[in-house]
Amino acid sequence: MNFSYWFSNRLRLRRNTPASTITGAVIAVTGVALALMVMELSLAVTSGFKHEIERKVFGFDAPITVLPAYDYNTATSDIQLRLTDTLSAVISSALPEAIQVPVFNRHTILKTDNDFMAVECKSYGALHDDSFERSNMIAGSWPDFNTPAGADSIVISSVMADKLGIGIGNRIFMYFFIDNTPKARRAIVAGTYRSNFGEYDNSIIYAPIDMMRRLGSDSISATGIAIEGIPEQDITACAEHLQEVLLTAYRSGQLAEAYPVTDILNTGAAFFNWLDLLDTNVVVIFILMIAVAAFTLISSLFIIILDRVTTIGILRSLGASGKSVRHIFTFVALRLVGLGLIIGNTLSIGLIYLQQSTHILKLDPDMYYLDFVPLELNWSAILTLNICTAAGAWLILIMPARLAAHVDPASAMRYE
Numbered sequence: 001m002n003f004s005y006w007f008s009n010r011l012r013l014r015r016n017t018p019a020s021t022i023t024g025a026v027i028a029v030t031g032v033a034l035a036l037m038v039m040e041l042s043l044a045v046t047s048g049f050k051h052e053i054e055r056k057v058f059g060f061d062a063p064i065t066v067l068p069a070y071d072y073n074t075a076t077s078d079i080q081l082r083l084t085d086t087l088s089a090v091i092s093s094a095l096p097e098a099i100q101v102p103v104f105n106r107h108t109i110l111k112t113d114n115d116f117m118a119v120e121c122k123s124y125g126a127l128h129d130d131s132f133e134r135s136n137m138i139a140g141s142w143p144d145f146n147t148p149a150g151a152d153s154i155v156i157s158s159v160m161a162d163k164l165g166i167g168i169g170n171r172i173f174m175y176f177f178i179d180n181t182p183k184a185r186r187a188i189v190a191g192t193y194r195s196n197f198g199e200y201d202n203s204i205i206y207a208p209i210d211m212m213r214r215l216g217s218d219s220i221s222a223t224g225i226a227i228e229g230i231p232e233q234d235i236t237a238c239a240e241h242l243q244e245v246l247l248t249a250y251r252s253g254q255l256a257e258a259y260p261v262t263d264i265l266n267t268g269a270a271f272f273n274w275l276d277l278l279d280t281n282v283v284v285i286f287i288l289m290i291a292v293a294a295f296t297l298i299s300s301l302f303i304i305i306l307d308r309v310t311t312i313g314i315l316r317s318l319g320a321s322g323k324s325v326r327h328i329f330t331f332v333a334l335r336l337v338g339l340g341l342i343i344g345n346t347l348s349i350g351l352i353y354l355q356q357s358t359h360i361l362k363l364d365p366d367m368y369y370l371d372f373v374p375l376e377l378n379w380s381a382i383l384t385l386n387i388c389t390a391a392g393a394w395l396i397l398i399m400p401a402r403l404a405a406h407v408d409p410a411s412a413m414r415y416e
Contacts, residue, residue, distance in 0.1 A: 003126065019265060019304060022376050025300060025333070025336055027296050027299070027300050028296050028297050028300035028333070028336040028337070028340065029336050029339050029340045030031070030240055030338070030340070031051065031292055031293050031295070031296025031300075032228070032293050032296070032297065032336070032337050032339075032340025032341065032344065032389070032393070033340040033341075033343040033344035033347065034289075034292070034344070035289035035290065035292050035293035035344070035389075036289075036293075036340065036341060036344030036345065036385070036386070037344040037347050038289050038350075039285065039286055039289050039350070039385060039389075039397075040344070040345070040348040040385060041348050041351065041380055042078055042281075042285045042286070042353075043282065043378065043381050043382075043385065044280050044348075044371060044375040044376055044377060044378070045350050045374070045375060046279070046281075046282050047361070047376040047378055047381070048280065048373075048374030048375045048376035049088065049275075049368075049370070049374050050275045051284075051374065051376055052276055052369075053271060053369060053370075053373045054075055054232075054271075054272075054275070055132070056195055056196075056200075056296060056369065057192060057272075058132075058196050058232075058263065058264060058272050059132030059133070059195070060135075060160040060195075060197070061264050061267055061268065062101070062226030062227060062264065063227060063230040063232070063235045063238075063263060063264050064095075064226075064230055064235060064238060064239045064262070064263045064264070065103070065224045065225065065227065065229035065261070065262050065263070065267075065332070066087075066091065066224060066225040066227065066242070066246070066259050066260075066261055067081070067224050067259065067260045067261070067262060068080055068223065068259070069083040069257030070223070070257075070258055070259070070261055070327055071256060072258045075158065075255070078257075079219065079223070080221040080222060080223055080227045081222060081223070081224070081225070081257075081259065082221055083102055083122060083221065083225070086254065087225075087255065087259070088100060089234050089251045090229070090245060090246060090254065090255060091242065091245075091246075092224070093245065094241055094242045094245035094246075095227060095230070095238055097126050097229060097239075098227045098229050098230055098238075099129075099227070099228040099229045100123040100127070100225055100226075101124055101125045101128045101225065101226040101227075101228055102125050102209065102222035102224075102225060102226075102228060103122070103123070103124055103125070103222055103223060103225065103226045103394065104121075104122075104123040104124075104209050104213065104222050104223050105120055105121070105122055105123075105159075105221070105223045106120070106121045106145070106176055106215070106344070107120055107121070107176075107177075108120075108174045108175060108205075109174070109175040110122045110156070110160065110164060110172055110173070110174060110405065111172065111173040111174075111175060112164050112166060112172060112173075114165065115163065115164050115165065115223060116164075117160060117164060117278055118201050119156075119160065119202075119203050119204065119205050119370075120204055120205070121154075121174070121206075121212065121215045122143070122205070122207075123206070123207050123208060123209035123227070124145075125209055126146045126211060127220075127228075128226070128228070129146065129228060130142060130175065131315050132219070133155070133206060134305040136193040136194060136195045137155075137191050137192070137193050138158055138192055138194050139158070139168055139191060140155075140168040140189070140190050140191025141166075141190060141191050142155065142190075143190040143191070145206075145207070145208035145209065145214055145217060146208070146335055147212075147217055148296070149320070150190070151206075151208055151210060152188055152211070153187065153188050153189075153190035153207075153208070154172075154174070154184070154187040154188070154189060154190065154206060154207045155189075155191045155193060155204055155206040155207075156189060156193075156205045156406055157190055157192060157194060157195075157200075157201040157202070157204065157205070158191055158192045158193070158194045158201070158202045159198075159202055160192075160201075160202070160205070161192050166189055167189065167192075168189055168191065168192070169188065169189065170188070170189050171186055171187070171189075172186070172187055172188075172189060173185070173186055174186070174187055176186050176215055178215050183397065184214075185210075185211060185213055186294060187207065190385050194218055196365035196370055196371055198365075198366060198369070199373075202277035203262055205366065210220075220263070222233075227242070234263055234273055235263050235264065236263065236265060239261050239263040239405075242261050242402045243260070243261040244306075246258070246259050246261065246390065261333065268366065276320070278374050290340060291390065293389070293392075293393070293396075297337070297396055297397060298396060299337070300333070300396075304400050305385045315349075321371070321410075330394070330397050330398075333393070334390075334393065334394065334397070334398045337389075337390060337393040338390075341386055341389065343388065345386065347379070349382075351375075352375045352377050352410060353377075354373055355373060355375045356377070359372035359373075361373040366374075382411045
C-alpha cells in the first residue's frame with residue numbers, strides 16, 4: 001500500500017486532535033457540501049424552469065408553420081390558404097416524417113348578458129396532438145371537436161371564465177367579423193384550462209375547426225398549416241429546407257403561390273432569449289460557489305498543516321520525502337472533499353425529490369409563468385459536476401500541500 005495514502009488514513013481528524021483542526025475540517029466539509037448543493041440545485045432549477053417554459057411555448061404554437069401566400073409584388077399576404085393536394089405533396093416531399101395539421105385562428109368577441117371580451121379562437125385539424133391542451137385542463141373536459149357532440153363546444157381559460165362570470169355548461173355568444181360583416185355563433189363551454197401563461201390565458205380559446213370553416217364559404221381553407229412532430233434541435237434546419245422547397249415549387253410553376261414559413265424559435269424568440277439569460281445566472285453562481293469552496297479548502301488545509309507541523313518534522317527526519325508529505329496532506333484534504341460531496345449530493349438530491357413530489361416551494365405565476373419551483377434531476381449533469389468538483393479540489397489543494405512539503409525538519413521539531 002502507498003505510504004502516503006496509508007499514513008493519511010492514520011492521521012485522525014476526530015479524537016485527540018486540536019480543536020482548530022476539527023474546526024478546519026468542519027469548515028472544509030461544510031464549504032464543499034454547500035457549494036455542491038447550491039450548484040446542483042441551480043442546475044436543477046434552471047433545467048426544470050427551461051423545460052417547463054419551453055413545453056408551454058411549444059404547446060401554444062407549432063414547431064413550424066406554413067403561412068398564407070405572400071405576394072412579392074404588392075408585399076401583401078392572403079388571409080387564408082387553400083389546402084390543396086399539391087401543397088400537401090410538396091410539404092411531404094420536404095419533410096416526409098412531419099405531420100401536417102390545418103390551423104384556423106380567428107379573432108372573436110365572447111359576449112354574455114353583462115360583459116364581453118375580445119379573444120383569439122384557435123382551431124386544429126383532426127391530426128393535432130392535443131396532449132398539451134388536455135394537461136392544462138382544470139375543470140370540465142376536453143371535447144372531441146371532430147364529433148357532432150363537440151361541434152358547438154369551446155374551451156376557455158379560467159381567467160376568462162372568472163372575468164365573464166360563466167362556468168362549465170353555460171352557453172355564450174361568439175361574434176366574428178367576416179368581410180366586415182358580423183356573424184354570431186352560440187357555443188357551449190365544455191371546459192376551462194389554466195397554463196399560467198398570462199398573455200395566452202387572457203387571449204386563447206379553443207373551438208372546432210368546422211365551426212371556423214362554416215363562417216366562410218370555403219370548406220378547405222385554413223389560416224396556416226402546422227408542421228408537428230419536428231424535434232427541437234432540427235426546427236431551424238427543417239424550416240429553412242421547407243422554405244427552400246416551397247419557393248422552388250413556386251418558381252417552377254408547381255405551386256401557383258409562394259408560401260412563407262415561420263418557426264417557433266422566431267415567434268417565441270422573446271421567451272427563448274429570456275431563458276438564455278438563465279445560463280448566465282448559473283455561471284455567476286458557479287463562480288461564486290467555486291470561490292467559496294476554494295477558500296474554505298485552502299484555509300482548512302493550512303490550519304491542519306499548522307497543527308501537524310511537529311508530525312511533518314518527525315516524518316522528514318525519518319526520511320520521508322517532500323513529495324510523500326505533500327501527498328499525505330492532499331489525501332487528507334481529498335477525504336474531506338469526498339465527505340463534503342456525499343453530504344452535498346444527499347441534501348441536494350433529497351431536496352429535489354421533495355420539491356418534485358410536494359411542490360412545497362411556490363412561485364407567483366403572474367411573474368414566472370409557473371405556480372411552483374420546477375426542479376429537474378439530470379444524473380449526467382450531477383455526475384459531471386461531481387467529477388469536475390473533485391478534480392478542481394485536487395488542483396486547488398496543490399498549493400497548500402506544497403507548503404507542507406517545504407517545512408524544514410529542524411524548525412518543525414522546535415515548533416510549538
